[in-house]
Amino acid sequence: MHIADNIATEEKVITIKGLYKSFGENHVLKGVDLDVYRRENVVVLGRSGTGKSVLIKIIAGLLKPDEGTVLVLGKNLQELSREEIRELRLKLGFSFQSSALYDSMTVRENLEFPLVQNHKNIRRSEIDKAVEEVIDAVGLAQTINQMPSELSGGQRKRIGIARTLILRPEIMLYDEPTAGLDPITSIDINNLINEVQHRYHTSSIIITHDLTCAKSTGDRVAMLLDGTFVKQGTFEEVFASNDERIKSFYDYNFIEQ
Amino acid sequence: MNGNQDVGSRTGKFTGFFIQIYDAFAFVMRFFKEAFVPPFHFKEFVRQCYYIGYKSLALISITGFITGLVFTKQSRPSLASFGATSWLPSLVSIAILRALAPLVTALICAGRVGSNIGAELGSMKVTEQIDAMEVSAINPYKYLVVTRVMATTCMLPLLMFYTAFVGLMGSYMDIHANEQTSFASFFESAFSSINFLDYWASIVKAVVYGFTIGIVGSYKGFNAGNGTTGVGQAANSAVVTSMFLIFIEEVIIVQITNFLRTGT
Numbered sequence: 465m466h467i468a469d470n471i472a473t474e475e476k477v478i479t480i481k482g483l484y485k486s487f488g489e490n491h492v493l494k495g496v497d498l499d500v501y502r503r504e505n506v507v508v509l510g511r512s513g514t515g516k517s518v519l520i521k522i523i524a525g526l527l528k529p530d531e532g533t534v535l536v537l538g539k540n541l542q543e544l545s546r547e548e549i550r551e552l553r554l555k556l557g558f559s560f561q562s563s564a565l566y567d568s569m570t571v572r573e574n575l576e577f578p579l580v581q582n583h584k585n586i587r588r589s590e591i592d593k594a595v596e597e598v599i600d601a602v603g604l605a606q607t608i609n610q611m612p613s614e615l616s617g618g619q620r621k622r623i624g625i626a627r628t629l630i631l632r633p634e635i636m637l638y639d640e641p642t643a644g645l646d647p648i649t650s651i652d653i654n655n656l657i658n659e660v661q662h663r664y665h666t667s668s669i670i671i672t673h674d675l676t677c678a679k680s681t682g683d684r685v686a687m688l689l690d691g692t693f694v695k696q697g698t699f700e701e702v703f704a705s706n707d708e709r710i711k712s713f714y715d716y717n718f719i720e721q
Numbered sequence: 722m723n724g725n726q727d728v729g730s731r732t733g734k735f736t737g738f739f740i741q742i743y744d745a746f747a748f749v750m751r752f753f754k755e756a757f758v759p760p761f762h763f764k765e766f767v768r769q770c771y772y773i774g775y776k777s778l779a780l781i782s783i784t785g786f787i788t789g790l791v792f793t794k795q796s797r798p799s800l801a802s803f804g805a806t807s808w809l810p811s812l813v814s815i816a817i818l819r820a821l822a823p824l825v826t827a828l829i830c831a832g833r834v835g836s837n838i839g840a841e842l843g844s845m846k847v848t849e850q851i852d853a854m855e856v857s858a859i860n861p862y863k864y865l866v867v868t869r870v871m872a873t874t875c876m877l878p879l880l881m882f883y884t885a886f887v888g889l890m891g892s893y894m895d896i897h898a899n900e901q902t903s904f905a906s907f908f909e910s911a912f913s914s915i916n917f918l919d920y921w922a923s924i925v926k927a928v929v930y931g932f933t934i935g936i937v938g939s940y941k942g943f944n945a946g947n948g949t950t951g952v953g954q955a956a957n958s959a960v961v962t963s964m965f966l967i968f969i970e971e972v973i974i975v976q977i978t979n980f981l982r983t984g985t
Binding site: 521524525526550551553554556557558560561562564565566567577578581582584627628631 | 760844845848849850852853855856857858859860864
């Protein structure tokens with residue numbers, strides 16, 4: 465396994481075994497197995513509608529699987545109470561495709577909100593310090609008093625990531641971090657994902673169909689096709705495959721870009 | 722479609738209906754489970770009270786005043802034919818406090834507040850803001866639903882009394898203009914016909930209507946479909962369902978009140 469800068473350890477932070485999920489007659493995940501190691505960035509590649517987002521929503525406890533086990537930081541999600549899931553979520557960061565910023569709050573209020581709600585007795589000075597740190601980490605200190613509607617797509621993504629970082633997560637889940645962004649902004653976001661991994665020592669799952677993003681952020685790439693992972697390895701290993709479906713995915717991305 | 726598919730489809734719809742009923746029931750029950758257990762989001766509750774209560778005052782004032790004024794004008798000819806216009810203050814006060822104030826306040830709030838809650842939460846649902854709260858270890862039901870339902874339940878009785886007061890003022894203006902009744906004698910006559918049960922029945926009605934508006938708006942918002950159409954449908958459905966339930970509740974509460982008043 466190729467691991468960037470050899471920072472990943474052999475300790476598993478996420479273990480998924482035999483995961484199935486259907487929506488009515490639409491069988492999205494059909495026996496998915498995946499391990500994520502501490503301080504590793506795993507990219508899940510696949511076409512739209514193949515269940516990539518469903519996979520990380522199951523890991524975050526937003527969806528329940530039909531079958532299979534999901535262990536996050538050694539805890540089986542299906543066996544946890546609501547309160548235990550809440551405690552586990554303090555260690556998970558989720559960056560949404562749409563950024564999901566609270567549109568009735570300013571950027572500062574968006575960043576403060578998870579901290580204030582989860583630490584009732586926190587002092588004002590501690591909140592200000594934490595906000596300053598995460599907004600500096602994403603390089604958007606000048607937007608602190610703006611409303612989300614005043615931000616560009618790239619800025620919204622960055623603030624969305626900053627909002628998750630304020631709780632100091634151990635695991636980051638990125639849902640299509642570069643979707644809808646121009647190539648230059650996409651590169652900025654890819655760099656930010658790598659910076660987050662180094663600065664906050666996070667393990668990450670990055671859901672994308674953008675090969676540039678996959679190549680620049682992934683220590684390991686897992687190719688999701690027809691509800692299962694058909695190939696896992698480094699970017700080069702995955703796309704050296706003779707599987708026609710993987711080849712066509714590469715060609716499609718190449719032509720698209 | 723063949724016969725079996727038809728039966729299957731009908732069975733599916735039938736089951737779906739009961740699943741929806743169960744879902745709505747579970748949503749309501751969750752309120753009682755979550756509302757009285759910490760953490761309490763007091764700041765958000767006060768903010769919602771401000772939006773639901775204070776921001777509704779202008780609309781309530783105009784509607785309440787016109788209701789009192791028009792009701793008095795419409796009732797005068799009938800009472801005048803019996804030479805009983807002196808009964809107008811009593812008639813109007815009973816009508817306003819027992820029926821018009823709770824119902825008018827509830828319908829106005831169902832339109833203004835219910836649709837707002839449905840659209841706001843629906844919009845948060847489709848833009849994944851509710852999921853964002855959940856993954857940040859914040860209970861969105863407690864933060865968004867409990868605070869709003871508590872606010873509508875607390876604000877409706879206050880708004881109802883305000884509507885009654887403004888309605889009586891509208892009535893007084895008309896009676897004073899026509900019968901030259903003084904302010905003191907109008908209110909003495911108006912309140913002499915109202916008893917303790919009338920006040921309590923109106924408060925109970927307003928509390929029930931407030932709870933209905935809040936919970937229906939929240940439920941519709943939380944279960945909004947995707948896209949802008951889903952948000953629009955959630956807002957629309959919140960108003961229609963709230964109004965329908967308010968009328969049903971009105972009939973039930975009136976029956977109970979009449980039973981307590983007369984024993985029949």
